[in-house]
Amino acid sequence: MNLLVTGAAGFIGSSYVRGLLADGAADITVLDKLTYAGTLTNLPLGHPRLEFVQGDICDAALVDKLMSGADQVVHFAAESHVDRSIQGAAAFVRTNVLGTQTLLDAALRHRVGPFVHVSTDEVYGSTETGAWPEDRPLRPTSPYAASKASSDLIALSYHRTHGLDVRVTRCSNNYGPHQFPEKIVPLFVTNLLDGRKVPLYGDGRNVRDWLHVEDHCLGVDLVRTKGRPGEVYNLGGGTELSNRELTGLLLAACGAGWDRVEYVEDRKGHDLRYCVDWSKARTELGYRPRHDFTSGLAETVAWYRDHREWWEPLKRGAGLR
């Protein structure tokens, strides 16, 4: 079985591939453009069941060639940082929308499936209370979330219109090793390890649900292997924290105090709270996060402490230090 995995030089896709190479029997082809967010240091290059192809998911000829040799697809590739989408949305629309459509067209031509489209809880928009089930109408706020909602709906349309075996996951915030150090957990940890301040948006009351990246990957693989065509599965972690609470935990883990926090102007259109109801994945697929948040976060902080050689060049390259 040949599995085409897009975007697997990034945070979540690389965790998924490392997990499958350790456990599974699939041959894996990774297609990744190696944008600022992708790095080959995330992948076990040279593994006999892994082929890496550098390329763009918008490149129809390349995508067609790779799809002709694939049996299934897991699609992670995306522009993924909300702040960057506020500064400029073009790359988000191009990669997240056009890139996904390019992959879907090729999958349709070669009848490749399941095609797992990795979406996000941000497509639902903000809610002060309760948890969203999968049939809640999408009301994305940021250009990132809107581009993900577009690709999510286009993916589902290929199932409804063409009968392609498309499955969609909508997951909450991931934490863990190998996350590009512009996102809150690795940015704060690496700043603190360097004795620097951390920038907290607004009053820090925005709430997110946190999930260990390996649990997200477990959920994605359950959807690939046990999910139903045309279905959406929410994947959550069950640990809701305000950004202020998360900051307090990261400060404590790094032995730093609140004097290291710099309050910065809030993100434009900052959604207050996301929360998904993931009972469908639990009852239908047996999905259950395995990582306890407290130990998962401690292990994550330790990983960044022990892997300066991984994040220092990335931060330097992105002008983050």
Ligand code: NAD
């Ligand atoms: P990431 O930014 O770490 O990695 C994205 C990868 O995609 C990079 O390796 C990059 O090089 C590649 N890529 C970007 N544009 C490309 C293109 N045009 N062609 C080929 N490759 C391209 O992102 P991540 O955090 O690993 O997120 C992976 C997926 O999961 C995304 O679709 C994201 O929307 C979704 N998601 C992320 C989270 C989270 O908390 N990080 C939560 C829910 C869903």
